[in-house]
Every structure is written in structure tokens, then in C-alpha cells.
Ligand SMILES: Nc1ncnc2c1ncn2[C@@H]1O[C@H](COP(=O)(O)OP(=O)(O)OP(=O)(O)O)[C@@H](O)[C@H]1O
């Protein structure tokens with residue numbers, strides 16, 4: 001029997017049998033975990049009472065083992081809130097999707113309540129089952145009558161390819177799948193809730209917007225006032241809120257959910273993670289990222305063509321990425337024309353042995369040209385020391401970065417003026433806004449559609465205060481805190497960065513001493529991992 005079958009058997013077994021002391025289930029309110037030892041003394045008859053926080057959750061929250069099965073435990077479900085947590089008498093209705101002609105061909109129209117998505121899929125045979133998230137998708141029962149739904153959509157933070165596709169697919173998904181006709185657009189981000197009129201969104205209005213870059217609803221930074229926003233949600237009779245934005249936006253969504261819960265409103269709050277930087281934790285990648293990497297190729301190609309046509313040509317391409325260098329890393333790996341990639345996660349230095357100047361000199365001697373890709377957040381420690389910022393923070397409180405691109409080109413130019421025989425020909429390209437202001441490509445369009453539909457299914461099913469996103473290629477409902485607690489960054493001790501280093505053959509910018517210390521740290525970490533599992 002495979003794991004999946006054994007898992008289902010285990011669950012039905014649990015739900016049909018005896019009692020389990022509730023105190024042994026005490027953990028994070030939305031995550032339940034039982035260790036192997038909890039079960040070691042009761043092999044056959046274990047009944048676990050439904051978790052206290054949701055009647056919806058007669059679901060596979062728990063793990064144990066069934067006799068004759070290998071011991072499979074350590075299963076954790078990091079669950080998302082449900083409206084019945086604080087509105088226990090909310091009526092439920094059959095999902096109208098089952099009557100839709102398109103879905104009549106589907107073998108399993110509804111996601112089984114037992115389906116969970118594993119956060120870690122590379123395991124050893126003795127690994128605990130680990131953290132799981134609720135699988136996204138339509139549920140058999142919904143908690144809203146379609147004719148009573150009044151939904152709204154808001155977009156916040158910076159632009160990203162695909163926002164319009166997400167907007168379109170929320171409107172069309174609500175309408176086509178559930179028959180919802182009342183959808184409002186909130187204009188210009190969070191502050192639009194209380195400072196602007198709403199816009200009526202119909203499938204006809206949004207029909208062509210996926211072909212456009214930007215956001216049809218406009219966006220802004222700053223202006224999050226939870227009370228004013230929730231007052232407005234109440235006043236307008238909105239009962240589903242779809243919030244598209246990055247880490248800051250999702251933190252704001254979490255506050256809105258908390259306030260909605262405090263006021264006991266039947267309002268589903270669904271977050272759709274967006275960021276060009278791909279710095280949202282847990283999810284596989286953020287929408288628009290592939291489109292951005294593709295567009296970055298054009299800038300890198302241009303730099304390469306330019307520097308290849310002149311003597312001692314140095315091309316510098318600056319790409320976005322405040323705290324994470326994913327765009328720079330993937331654009332570099334995809335291109336193969338890049339000689340050196342600088343990202344915020346990996347510090348570098350200019351002068352001396354193993355430094356950037358020495359590397360440039362070598363490449364110019366060998367090839368006569370080179371291309372450097374630099375993420376906007378790279379080398380900020382140096383730039384900050386020499387360049388004054390205009391303002392310290394943007395309206396959302398994000399630190400404004402100094403411009404590393406011009407700083408780096410000037411430093412390189414200055415350095416090589418000392419070597420008259422090596423007069424360099426600098427070509428600096430800054431395509432930062434160009435790569436995020438374009439419409440999404442085909443695969444991002446499909447990804448955006450899945451995200452939007454996942455959010456719609458989750459809200460209709462009564463989940464709230466959740467974010468949707470792919471985890472190991474399966475879409476899941478994630479607690480908002482899980483995607484905001486820390487940013488996703490490039491693992492500089494990971495294989496992807498090693499692949500990049502191998503492809504560019506750039507310096508590691510680590511002195512031999514540093515390398516030795518790093519290796520010691522890795523050895524120690526391994527020791528800890530081995531002894532703790
Ligand atoms: N900690 C927070 N609590 C509540 N609201 C927040 C918080 N951080 C940011 N926001 C609000 O979220 C919105 C967007 O935030 P921000 O400008 O940081 O962009 P983001 O969503 O992180 O997207 P990105 O940085 O990828 O462009 C703003 O309206 C801001 O006021």
C-alpha cells in the first residue's frame with residue numbers, strides 16, 4: 001500500500017475510533033503535531049476528538065500508524081482559519097460547481113478534505129512526515145450563496161507581470177464557476193478602501209486586461225489603516241476580500257483578517273502573493289517571475305552585443321531584487337553570457353586579490369569584454385557609505401536603496417583609468433522597471449489563473465486569513481504568517497548558486513580564511529542534523 005492509501009486509511013481509522021486526550025494536542029493553534037511517542041502505547045484504538053478551532057476541520061490533521069503499516073508519523077497540518085472558527089452556526093450549501101457543464105467531465109470535481117500538500121518532499125525513510133498545508137481547490141460545500149456574495153479586489157505594492165491576469169481570473173472565476181456577479185475593484189491599493197469610489201468589475205470589463213502590463217486597479221504603497229479598511233468593508237457590505245500583493249501587503253491582509261474576526265463578520269479574506277523579487281517564503285516561486293527573467297535576457301543580450309563589438313567592453317545590467325537576488329541569478333543562469341553576477345546575499349569586494357577589479361582585468365585580457373549583472377540590493381554596504389539617499393524609507397516603510405548600478409560603473413571606470421593601456425568601454429543598462437511593467441507570458445498567465453481560482457475556491461469554502469500558492473507544484477492554502485515571517489533569499493550554500501558560480505567562473509569573494517570557516521560551519525551543521533534526526 002502506498003503512503004497516500006495508508007494515510008487515508010489512517011485518517012478514517014482515526015475518525016472512527018476511541019478517544020485521545022486533548023491536552024496531548026496542544027501546539028500552535030493552527031498546527032497540530034503528535035510525536036511518535038504519543039502513539040507508541042496504543043497501536044489499534046485511537047480516537048482523536050475534532051480540533052477545537054473549527055468544525056470544518058474533521059480533516060486529516062493528525063497522524064498515527066495502523067498496525068501492519070510502517071510507522072509513518074510526525075504529520076503536521078499548518079492549517080488556515082475558517083469562518084466557522086468564530087461563526088459556528090454558519091450555514092453551508094452545495095457547491096454550484098457540480099452543476100457546471102465544464103466540470104461535469106471532471107472525475108473528482110472536489111478536493112478531498114483529506115488532501116494535504118507536503119512542504120518537504122525529499123525525505124529519508126525514517127524522516128517524520130513533517131509540515132503539510134491544506135490543498136487548494138473547490139470544496140463540496142460552500143459557505144456563501146452566490147447571489148449574496150459581494151467581493152472586492154485590491155492590488156498593493158510594486159508592479160509585477162500577471163497582476164491583471166489574477167484580477168481577470170478572480171472576476172471570471174467567481175462569475176463562471178460560482179455565478180457571482182457582484183465584484184468591486186478597490187483602486188490604488190489599501191488607501192483606496194477609504195479614499196476612493198469602487199469600480200464595478202464584470203467579466204466584460206476585465207476581458208482583455210491580461211494582455212496589459214501593470215495593474216488595472218492601480219496600486220500604492222503605505223496607507224494601510226486596518227480599522228478604516230474594515231469599517232469600509234462593513235459599510236459596503238463586502239463579504240469576500242481578495243488582496244494581491246507582496247510581503248507587506250500580506251501582513252496588512254493578516255491584520256484585516258484579525259479585525260474581521262474580532263468583529264465576527266462573515267468576510268473571507270484571501271491573499272494572493274505577488275512580488276517580482278520572488279522573495280516570498282514557502283511558495284515555489286511568485287507569479288511574473290518567469291516573465292521578468294525572460295525580459296531580463298533582452299537587456300543582457302543587448303549588453304553582450306554592445307561589449308562584444310568594442311575594445312575592452314564592460315557591460316553592467318542592473319536588475320531588481322532588494323534583499324534577494326533571484327532575478328539576477330536566474331537571468332544569469334539562463335543567459336550564459338554573464339561573466340559575473342552580484343546579489344545581496346553574497347558580499348563582494350573590489351580591490352585586491354580575489355576582488356572584482358582583478359577578475360575584470362583577467363576577463364578583459366582573456367576575452368576582450370565582460371558582462372556583469374548586479375541586483376539592486378547588492379553591495380549596499382559600500383554604496384551607502386558613499387552615496388546619500390534621497391529619503392530613508394518609502395511610504396510603506398521599506399528602506400530606500402542607494403543606486404548600486406551607477407556607483408559600480410563609476411568605480412570600475414575610475415579604477416581602470418589607472419591603466420591607460422586598458423581604457424575600458426563601459427555600457428551601463430538599467431532595465432529594472434522594464435522587466436516588471438510588461439504583461440505576463442503564457443506560463444505565468446496559467447499560473448495566475450490557478451492562483452486566482454484557488455483563492456476563489458478557498459473563499460467560497462469559508463476559509464479566511466489565508467494565502468494561496470504552489471508548494472512543490474501543488475497549490476495550497478497557507479497561513480499568512482508562514483509567507484511573511486521571513487523573506488525567501490538565495491541560498492548561497494545551495495546548489496543553484498554553485499551552478500551559477502560554475503557557469504560564470506566568477507570569484508567566490510571569500511578569502512581562503514573565510515572559506516575554511518564556512519566549511520567548518522557546514523560540517524558542524526551537518527553534525528547537528530545527523531544527531532537530531
Ligand atoms: N507590516 C505591515 N502591516 C500592515 N500593512 C502593511 C505592512 N507592511 C506594508 N503594509 C501595507 O501593504 C501595502 C504594500 O506594502 P509594500 O509597499 O511593502 O509592498 P509589498 O506588498 O511588500 O510588495 P513589493 O514589496 O513586492 O512591491 C502598503 O499599502 C503598506 O501600507
Ligand SMILES: O=P(O)(O)OC[C@H]1O[C@](O)(CO)[C@@H](O)[C@@H]1O
Nearest residue numbers: 158159275276277320321322394
Ligand atoms: O519604485 P517602486 O515602485 O517603489 O518599486 C521598487 C521596488 O519594488 C520591487 O520591485 C518589489 O516589488 C523591488 O525590487 C524594488 O526595489
Ligand SMILES: [Mg+2]
Nearest residue numbers: 157246247248
Ligand atoms: Mg515587500
